[in-house]
Amino acid sequence: MKLQGALYPWRFRIVVALLALMVGAIAWRIVDLQVLDQGFLKGQGDARSVRHIPIPAHRGLMTDRHGEPLAVSTPVTTLWANPREMQSAQARWPELAEALGQDPAGLHQRLKDQAEREFMYLVRGLTPEQGQRVLDMEIPGVYAHEEFRRFYPAGEVAAHVVGFTDIDDHGREGMELAYNEWLAGVPGKRQVLKDRRGRLIKDVQVVKNAKAGKALALSLDLRLQYLAHRELRNALLEFGAKAGSLVVLDVKTGEVLAMVNQPTYNPNNRRNLQPAAMRNRAMTDLFEPGSTMKPISMSAALETGRWKPSDLVEVWPGSLRIGRYTIRDVSRTEGRELSLTGILINSSNVGMSKVAFDIGGAAIHEVMRKIGFGQDTGLGFPGERVGNLPTHREWRQAETATLSYGYGLSVTAVQLAHAYGALANDGRLVPMSLTRVDHKPEGVEVVSPQVAKTLQGMLQEVIEAPRGVFRAQVPGYHVAGKSGTARKASTDSRGYQENAYRSMFAGFGPMSDPRIAIAVVIDEPSKSGYYGGLVSAPVFSRVMSGALRLMNVAPDNLPPEDVKTADADKSKGGRI
Template sequence: MSSKIEHYPGRFKFVILLLALVVGVIVWMLFDRHVLNNTFLKEQGDLRSVRYMPIPAHRGMITDRNGRYLAVSTPVISLWGNPKELINIPEEWPKLATALEQDIGVLSDRIKNNKDKEFIYLARGLDPDKGESILKQKIIGVYSLEEYRRFYPAGDSVSQVIGFTDIDDKGREGIELAYNNWLTGVPGRREVLKDRRGHLIKDIQVIRPAKPGKDIQLSIDLRLQYLASRELHNAIEEYGAKSASLVLIDVKTGEILAMANQPTYNPNNRAALKPEEIRNRALLDAFEPGSTVKPFSMSAALATGRWKPTDTVDVRGGKLRIGHYTISDVSRATILDLTGVLKKSSNIGMSKIAFDIGAEPIYDVMKKVGFGDSTGLGFPGEGAGFLPVHRKWGAAETATLSYGYGISVTPTQLAHAYATLANNGVSLPLSLIKRNDVPNGTQAIDPEVSKTVRRMLQSVVEDEGGVFRARVSGYLIAGKSGTARKTIVNKGYGENHYRAFFAGMAPASNPRLVMVVVIDDPTKVGYFGGLLAAPVFSKVMSETLRMMNIVPDNLLTADGSIARTTN
């Protein structure tokens, strides 16, 4: 049987035409993708080869008023890993853990737990030499980033003012936080070529250069800061105190030259940092200032015209009963003039003067010198203290206001008030930033009244029976000591818990410097401000006056008389 072969020329032509059409479409698509509309392929190619890497920008420097470094940024290397690559080479994990000085179990768990991710930090802030030595081992999936780490050359002496940055170089405390936007730089961007493993092949170009942060020059003098910090540390050790603070102000400019606290911390090693050590007590902690506010109550009395320095007050008996409240004096004085009221620190004398003039004039003076208001330094968490105001002032409220109870101030507020008194009653805004020009101040106290009160405060220190521990050889000192009982939370005033203060100015003939010293909760030697805080004032002020080359105003001549000069 013969087979019959049939031919279908139409089908054959259709198949050939279909194949030609498919080939034509493919050719057209290739032409379109590679010639006419090649953007997509270029982008996809770039995603697999061209990368844009950030260029780190270092943080601005912080210096003291003389240009000494307080905070600088140093280059470091941070290592990161690609878990998708590392998961395939478990045999390399022990070597990597050893190089990173990490526990192999912890590192293994991190890689396994992040095996679907492409980025984890392995170590941050490494010394460049150490980072490079790890990279030289060429472990697949280990890469590096350039970063900066903050370093604080002054260590713990100024740490509570400067603060610190976190692992991402962002300010977290102090000046670092307050001026974070100013100090932070703007990272740059550069275009590079990498292979599929992420290795750098070629640095193509800088798209945007990094812009470093701006520098800040503080008003702090590092020499004086070291001195203040050292003497406060010695005082805590000697007196068994809980803490201590010191604020030093340039009267003529309003600049803060030193702001020290103890205990403190090392910002370069915060492994064992305690939260209470971070706090800048000089700006954040408010307390009842006790007798250190009596000069302002006295200023109010003199400003009314009802009282003169030669007027006297009867303080016999040592106790004054006001309802259920008893005011007591430590001294056994009888009749005191106004200087004597300050010199003997008589609560009874100050209260009787306050009863005569009323609380309102005293409140007005305290408000004008800055009590109850922030100093405007912009420091994070700065305390404003508390200045009470009553629609009607009772006798007890009037008395306690006049001698420093029932109100609260920070050491910086108290120093600011004394600087106003020292500056002929002109209140200058304070600054932690070095000033080139002195701002305009406001007249808070009458100039003649402030001069009169300064002479009275000079007698408090320099006269026989005065606060002799605050004296400085070759200089006249004006100031006032104070002692206040501490309040315990939910318990009122604590038994045997005190704060000791001394606030003073020098040279008294033409004040240039004001200093406040606070000793908190001493447990040895005693607790009076003239006994504990005054010696610290004397030591720090003595060295400060000499470092700043301020002309003495209390020198002895060859015949033994006193040659007093003015600056």
């Protein structure tokens, strides 16, 4: 091409060449995308239409030690809406509100407020049948997806141990929270095609299968749990008490067979739930254990070798002056002197204090430390408290005396049961567990076997002696234990509250071969008395009696004629 009159003809040629190159590049890219590299356009199309929808995975089953379900996951339907899409069907909003059981004006306002959005929940946790009835109405913009909801067959009976999950199925309390990662499943993934309005066109494939959570077997025996729940509730009603806790422990394996608290709540219906009712008091509430600590202090005296159960201590006139403080015995004792066993039977603060002065506060503190007070139990339960076991560089008489009869330290009901479990297990402290234990643990010796067996006999006398806690006796069985009554500390000032007590009893049985330990704590009884031997001891008796029978433990305290009958039945193949 020859340009006439052009001053710079090469410029025109450059522009034409550049345009030609651009056209060629575009043509090549078209051929490349349509013929050679088809995956790019396909990927871009998929990005605008292919979606991955999660496949929900249900949580693992939680059971008691015998396989009875405590927490199960059931499928539910969640309805959601595309408010932008629903604006064209406003005439059907009242119909939808009626089907959902919601206020029409409230639903109308919600849809108006979120008119520019493409997602909002309508209702969660419907049964599949309820959800399908709403979907069958074919209201534009209403959709559904499947979720799982936790259901608790035992309800309020096991609520404090099992706990509960939130609306998104995440553990929030109890074992549901402690073992959330173990119980939680792994959601799957499903590939689908949707149009530009988000409507499902085609279910393509399952990309990843959902993986259910693992099962968890707790140490609880649901039969004992129901028994303990009933007896504790009845005791609170009878004595007008504010709250209470009860723990049943297998002394050989350390398994918690029952743990109940009052007040309690229903995890299946938490609409009117009070925060105070959610507290697992057996593991979170601290209290001064009072006279239930005297056996622990007595074991420290026996360990020194200087004291025997028959040794006498002068307790007359029933009071002891230490500086500004006066130690008093609540009940009148038998004579001027008491043996060590008599000190436990009569629950003498004066006698226990004098024994403590002889061995020193450090010796008592060491036994209490070894037996687990002031330390974590290792259960791993959310919110568990370790209590307080004070130590002093120099143990003065006042501090030594108060520690010996259960004041000046704080414990939980679980720790109290654990300590008595060690005494029942011939001085061996085994790790506690809220999950089923398949192999018996070794444990650690915290009290010598000889001292533990001696103390077992002394505590048996506490119940069976003429002046003992007869209300704790269990028909057909020899059992051992100690009651305790402690004034409640004031929360707004120093000192103790007036007419506010905790009634306690801790014990174990049967004495032929101790199997279970029980701790009962009842807070502020207000009717018919407040002493531990009056309020908590009968609860111990009834729970121990029912537990031993449910566990098929042979009686060890039958009258002679009943023993002969039982032996005869046994020889014939009958069950005792």
